[in-house]
Amino acid sequence: MLERHEIQVFLTLAEELHFGRAGERLRVTTGSVSQTIKKLERLIGAPLFERTSRRVALTSIGRTLADDLAPLVAGMDQAVRRAIDAGRGVAGELNVGFLSAIAGQLLLKAVSEFAARHPDCEVHIHEAQGHDAVARLRDGSVDILITDVLIAAHPDLSAGPVLLSEPRMLAVAAGHALASRDSVSPEVLADHPVILVPTDMPEAFQADRNPSHTPAGRPVPRGPRAASFTETLTLVAAGRGVFPVGENVARFYPRPDIAYLPMYGDAPPIQWAPIWLTTNFTERVRAFVQAAREAPLIG
Template sequence: MDSRLPERHELEAFLVLAEELHFGRTAERLRLSQARVSQTIRKLERAIGAPLFERTSRRVALTPIGARLREDLAPLHRAMGEAIGRATAAARGVDGVLRLGFLGAGAGELTPTILETFRARHPGCEIQMRETHFADPLGPLRAGEVDLLLTRLPVEEPDLTVGPVVLSEPRVLAVPARHPLARRRSVSLEDLARHTVFGVVGPAPDYWWDFHVPPTTPSGKPVPRGQGVATFQELLALVAAGQGISPVAASVTRYYPRPDVVFVPFDDAPPTDVAVVWRTAGATARTRAFVDAVEHAVRGHGGPARH
């Protein structure tokens, strides 16, 4: 057994071989000869003091010690690569492209202020914006299609970081123009038990949709769920067609007015908040710079915008 610590290239060779379980494919991935891969693995085994692979003429398999080492080492190696990536991005500065996702009206009236602040600070960085939908509000972020997301809370995911709240606003009930509730000055969450609301089509977290469209009223009465919807425009079209009703954010009355849909204020629904969210492991200099711009805009507004 060697007294030295294993070197990084030895650990990388081990992880690739543990995945491929084939010296030829491992050599191709590492751009080394098979003899060099075998030599590297033998050096690592001497440093650890035990065989990590069982080798025969027909197969390569991990030993119990090798399997345990892969289990312990893989997340550390991944975290190290991400840390190096973040450091490299920081060293390169903020220039480049920042992809920003937004759900619906996003941060509302604060969005232009946030973008203006960011562009003034970082003129070399281009912002590309993409709308997301509530059927899968977090999917584009997780898939790496956007770097940050302005989205409705709650977001309770272990791999995502929730940043500052940008907007807090009351909720209203979207009903067809000829619906009995359309003549009311206000409605209660208890009213949902007597009418059909919409479900959602897609992988949106259950807790996210249940906050916006609760499965039961505060007194415990079930809320009838109707057709599933995937986009906000689809939801409004179905409301207008008399297929159901739905709680929505109050800003919808300004950004999505329709003559065939009436928005009635709730008198007992909790507010809905918008915050900036990003992948914890994917934070870069650009994402941090944008969050700084968000915080600056929120402070300049005296806190999260309230409508």
């Protein structure tokens, strides 16, 4: 029979398809991951992964085993958490995080509402960064995060209700040719390079902020890549490119060297929501999501 830690190693490698990253998530050595997988393959009697110097891929048997095991493990984790929560109620500690200034405002409203309803649960607030937000959900240092809903585009994450849907704007340098306009169409992205987001952001987020084509199918030129949102705005101010943002960016990041222009037409809104690790949907997380949904809207 498989032991729990062996299943965890297998499923983590099945997600990462990289021995080093799997070891980092599990906080064990790459060699330990490799030894565990070899042990499982001896037990199964067939390879679970195809390994080359360039890539790691699941075999058909490995894929079937991962598909069968993942929901069983998730169900076991949730059953244990529900039992613990039932014994404790909404008490103990809850670590909540936010990514961006507008998410921080939404979080504070939710925390206030949650604290009034559940005074026996101590809430700790953390600011996350784009490069570590998902990792902090996975390692348990943050139980729930309010952020752009596209950050939840990972198979092991879940998203709650949209707390805020804001119109999209385009950030351009104050001296840019577009700066004097009252509004712009998404089609202008074909005429100006767009600052690129960090490569460690989810693909759905990258595709949204750095589309390859406009709604009409025109290719969008790529600008320099930024390491953070502050760097993105600095590159915009320097005239190195433009960048799509939500309308609240103009409120929280006012700069004399940047103009924020409303986008019309086929410009989808930017949405903010709570997200969490699917296997960590505890009673405390559920109660916080409910409080966030029912908290008064931000002004």
